[in-house]
């Protein structure tokens with residue numbers, strides 16, 4: 001998307017034309033017909049850090065962009081009606097076949113103006129409790145890597161989450 005181009009052109013309520021106006025100190029999209037303000041917020045996502053008994057970290061090979069062909073932590077976007085913790089465990093199951101429980105929040109990070117616009121990512125450490133390692137969904141492979149021989153990681157935030165672990 002060109003930065004001078006608006007992602008949303010029409011009002012989600014009445015299909016009227018949206019125009020960017022100064023509102024509440026921000027340039028917000030507002031409907032010229034009904035006055036509806038379209039609030040734009042960062043997308044919420046999760047990343048999951050799982051280690052095996054050898055202290056190796058679980059990574060998935062990305063099948064799609066952004067970062068197709070590169071490795072990253074299992075993760076993805078939070079669905080409506082789902083908690084951030086549920087999203088983490090669901091994404092882990094979908095991409096790696098593994099079942100886990102949340103141990104702790106590792107960190108949170110923001111990516112501004114990226115492939116999906118602005119994104120917030122919350123990183124959890126999780127303990128594997130079941131399942132069989134098998135790549136699925138957006139992952140074409142899923143493997144454990146020793147922390148000192150990591151492949152190229154698709155996202156700077158994921159790399160920082162991994163580096164923050166005790167090696």
Ligand SMILES: [Zn+2]
Pocket residue numbers: 011012013014015016031032033034035036
């Ligand atoms: Zn409208």
